[in-house]
Every structure is written in structure tokens, then in C-alpha cells.
Amino acid sequence: MSWLAVVVFFAVSIPSAFGQTVSILNGGEDPASKAVEAALSHTLRAKGYLVKASSTDGFVLLLNVLKAQTSVGASAGLAGSLTIVSMQRPQVAELALSKPCQAEQAMTQRLQESLGTRLSQIASTIAFAPTTERLADLLSGFSHKTVQAAAHKVDVLAHEVQKVNGQAVRP
Numbered sequence: 001m002s003w004l005a006v007v008v009f010f011a012v013s014i015p016s017a018f019g020q021t022v023s024i025l026n027g028g029e030d031p032a033s034k035a036v037e038a039a040l041s042h043t044l045r046a047k048g049y050l051v052k053a054s055s056t057d058g059f060v061l062l063l064n065v066l067k068a069q070t071s072v073g074a075s076a077g078l079a080g081s082l083t084i085v086s087m088q089r090p091q092v093a094e095l096a097l098s099k100p101c102q103a104e105q106a107m108t109q110r111l112q113e114s115l116g117t118r119l120s121q122i123a124s125t126i127a128f129a130p131t132t133e134r135l136a137d138l139l140s141g142f143s144h145k146t147v148q149a150a151a152h153k154v155d156v157l158a159h160e161v162q163k164v165n166g167q168a169v170r171p
Contacts, residue, residue, distance in 0.1 A: 020048065020049055020050055020058070020151075021049070021050045021052065021057050021058025021059070022044055022049050022050070022051055022052070022058055022059045022060075022061055022143065022147060023051075023052040023053070023054075023055035023056055023057050023058055023059070023060045023061065024037055024040065024041060024051065024052070024053055024054075024060075024061045024063055025054065025055075025056075025060060025061070025062050025063065026053075026063045026064075026065075027062065027063060027064040027065075028063075028064060028065055028066075030065075030067075032065050032066075032067055032078055032132060033063070033064075033065040035132040036063065036065045036078065036080060036132045036135050036136050036139070037053070037063060037065075039132055039133050039135075039136030039137075040061075040063065040136040040139055040140050040143075041053070042136075043136055043137060043140035044140050044143060044144070047140070047144055049144075049147075056087045058086075059084055059085075059086060059122070059143075059147050059150070060084070060085045060086065060087060060119070061082055061083075061084055061143055062081075062082065062083040062084075062085060063080065063081070063082055063139070064080070064081040064082075065078055065079070065080045065081075065135070066078065066079045066080075067079075068128065077128060077129055077130040077131070077135075078128070078129055078130075078131070078132060078135045079126065079127070079128050080126070080127050080128075080129070080135045080138070080139055081124070081125075081126050082124065082125055082126075082127070082139045082142060082143065083121060083123075083124035084121075084122040084123050084124065084143060084146050084147065084150075085119045085120060085121050085122060086119060086120045086122060087119045087120075122146060122150050123142075123146045125139070125142050127139055127142070
């Protein structure tokens, strides 16, 4: 496997076709978690993303929200944790590996499928805000910047891999 293919796999493992799709996996069932998820979805859709719930398509946003309280029990707003990952390694393999390598990877892929899904962490953050809307705004801003940067890197790497492999470059 070439050095460039290794970079594609380990630096940013998300094909550019998934650049405008985000999926939100919410770790909470409480009203605050659901409200932040809804506000986050709304904000990202307004920025042009296709947002899916309970999916692993595209960039996956792992969301956790907790109510923050003072030591005497008074409400202090919300704390939100957001981790952006991808589970789209097979699509990257199709771009980065030659046909013989892809054939050899079939056995490895079957083994990975039986052991479980591999994911690539892209970035994570923790934010604190007084309201669900403000927390969603902070998390969606982080998501937007991170997803755009990762999608751009993948586009550049995919074009380089195609050049190295002698394939026609996608427009």
C-alpha cells in the first residue's frame, strides 16, 4: 500500500461524496438532549447539510447533552459533548487501493465486519451554554468548520490518489 493510501486511511477516512451528509447519534433520551439535537439538525440543514438521525451515513456526530447544575442544585445551563467520526472506510479503500490490493482486502473486510465497525475520529469538543439554542449553535459551528475542512482534505487526497493510480480525475 502506498504512503498516500496510508494517509487517506488514517488522516481523514471520509470520501468527499459524504461531505454534505451528517448523521446525528444522540446519546440521551431526555428532553434537553432531544431539544439540542433538534436545534442542531435545524441549524445544520440551514447551512445546506443533509441531516440524518440514527444513521452512520457521511460524517457521524456523536452527541451527548447534560444539564449543568450548581452545587446547591440550581440550573447552570447545559453541557454538550460532540465527537465527529466516520465509518466510511470501504469507500476510501476503493479510491486508494489498486484492483489487486482491493481483492486482497476482501478477506480483511469480511473479518472486520465480523469483529465490528471501525470508525475514524475526526475531532471532538465540549461546549457549555445557558440554552439549548445557544448550545446547538456552538456545536453546529464546530461541526460545520470541521466537516468542511475534512471534506476538503479528502477531495485533495482523492485527486492525488487518482493521479498516482493513473485514473481520470473526477471534476
